[in-house]
Amino acid sequence: MRIVVLVSGTGSNLQAVIDAVQAGDLDIEIAAVGADRAGTYGVERSVAAGIETFVVDFKAYTDRSEWNAALTEAVAAYQPDVVVSSGFMRIVSPEFIDAFDGKYLNTHPALLPSFPGAHGVRDAMAYGVKVTGCTVHWADAGVDTGPIIAQEAVAIEDYDTEDTLHERIKVVERRLLVSTLASLAAKHAAARTI
Ligand code: GRF
Numbered sequence: 001m002r003i004v005v006l007v008s009g010t011g012s013n014l015q016a017v018i019d020a021v022q023a024g025d026l027d028i029e030i031a032a033v034g035a036d037r038a039g040t041y042g043v044e045r046s047v048a049a050g051i052e053t054f055v056v057d058f059k060a061y062t063d064r065s066e067w068n069a070a071l072t073e074a075v076a077a078y079q080p081d082v083v084v085s086s087g088f089m090r091i092v093s094p095e096f097i098d099a100f101d102g103k104y105l106n107t108h109p110a111l112l113p114s115f116p117g118a119h120g121v122r123d124a125m126a127y128g129v130k131v132t133g134c135t136v137h138w139a140d141a142g143v144d145t146g147p148i149i150a151q152e153a154v155a156i157e158d159y160d161t162e163d164t165l166h167e168r169i170k171v172v173e174r175r176l177l178v179s180t181l182a183s184l185a186a187k188h189a190a191a192r193t194i
Pocket of ligand 1: 007009010011012013014087088107108109170173
């Protein structure tokens, strides 16, 4: 199973996938890692791991649809079976979703459909819920919407700040992403042997 991973930031979820592949625990090929801006640590990690990288810089485009088209083309060039949005902080166009129909996987640091959007951790704390968590789901053209694959709860403690809570969620999120990819890879392999 070939995957392309899209990142915008530090890429610790991506690192968990790289580590699992390198340890022989995850039978997938990371065909490439792409970013929406130059200089992300996620791309740096990928280069260090010998993975191909590309940047489709959002700020280099005046027209959002042109950026979307360029991103779609860049990802499609790697013919991925699954595209993973791993801390990729851009909303992609319906054309991108169509091009990777049923193949675009997203992770989100909250229990969807609660607290979608860029501040899922902050919004859960502000609401005052006592339990939040993370979600791995197939993404559609909405903001953090689409069929849910896996979720796990994380308790919010009185002493939590947004950062401490997000770090605890990310520990669970990394494990959930790797295990989801492992089961997708197993299904992919089984489908190929039929
Ligand atoms: C993750 O919690 C992801 O769900 C959210 O941003 C975080 C990215 O973390 N959208 P990292 O870049 O993988 O460290």
